[in-house]
Amino acid sequence: MHILRVANFVSPTSGGIKTALRHWGQLYQQAGHRASLIIPGPGPEISEEEQGLVYRVPARPVPGTGYSLMWSRVGLARLMDAIAPDALEVSDRSTTRWMGRWARRRGIGSVMISHENMTGIMVRRTPVPERPSHWAADVINRLSAHDYDAIVCPSRFAAEEFHRNGLAAEVVPLGVDVDVFTPVRELTDGPVPGQDGPIRLAHCSRLSREKNPALSIETVRELVRRGHEVELTVFGAGPMLDELVARARNLPVTFHSYITDRRELAAELGRADLAISPGPLETFGLAALEILACGIPVVCCDEGALHEVVGDGGVVKPSTPAAFADGVEELLRRRHARARARAAAERFSWPVSAGRMLDVHAAVAAGRAGPRD
Secondary structure, three states: OEEEEEOOOOOOOOOHHHHHHHHHHHHHHHOOOEEEEEEEOOOOOEEEEOOEEEEEEOOEEEOOOOEEEOOOHHHHHHHHHHHOOOEEEEOOOOOOOHHHHHHHHOOOEEEEEOOOOHHHHHHHHOOOOHHHHHHHHHHHHHHHHHHOOEEEEOOHHHHHHHHOOOOOOEEOOOOOOOOOOOOOOOOOOOOOOOOOOOEEEEEEOOOOHHHOOHHHHHHHHHHHHOOOOEEEEEEOOOOOHHHHHHHOOOOOEEEEOOOOOHHHHHHHHOOOOEEEEOOOOOOOOHHHHHHHHOOOOEEEEOOOOHHHHHHHHEEEEOOOHHHHHHHHHHHHHOOOHHHHHHHHHOOOOHHHHHHHHHHHHHHHHHHHHOOOO
């Protein structure tokens, strides 16, 4: 099977989607399939990579986001016709929804991966009141389900907005490379963090409003107010960087330059005692999972899918500085916290994730080979 993947919201500094695309593509090919990928430029127009043939096409920058989007339906359709895949996998329900109809006209199966929660986006990023936002999200989700043969979500939280409308959505969790993201210190209990130096905190995410990175800064402010000696290192890039630097003035916060090498990032994360993952709209939380794999317990918010990933590897708290500071103090007292964090991460595997994605493609192909209405 030749699987063409298309994703619009991918940039040189993006995280989860780009990581998932890379691992799935590599594992599809290892399973004997062909994998191709279309993403926005810049970069070489066509490159042969471990994840398959990658096409980078002209895209228009979206101000203030760090993303560029592919808009030309005519150009994209011509490229997709030339690639001539057997199956289509699209990681975007909005700007590329028309691709499901493209696949149907050509008699090939189509899968849409819902990496975002449309309801949360409508409520938090638009001025539309909450109830109309739910209605609008429901309309968009019904259109997506109509246009594609299958919908895949990375968590139960992400799938719920389809299930509440009686729409089918497969849950396929992402994975983590436990050989790359691995503890750099012993997992056994040692001195309580903060006894022999500052409590070392880490925040790792894209610095954009939907990730709520300001909560990590304000949690540090609250911990300092309570008399704790702490240091926070922020890993990530994004449109809020300057605003966050200003907010963190006079606080023990360091903003680390963007790290492209995964092993280097894992080594840096592994030096932390605890991590803060405040994103309220996460439909999975790959960054939090990678931190857990390094043996770092995580304080996460009680919204979104993070609690599904963190499990016993951390604590779940409301999205306030006081509650997150409480979570930090709770983890400081927890026995075997590092070992429990690593064990929580080991529940997730990229080979299992890719295998389940291939099962979805196989089921779609089998359905298309059978009787049609």
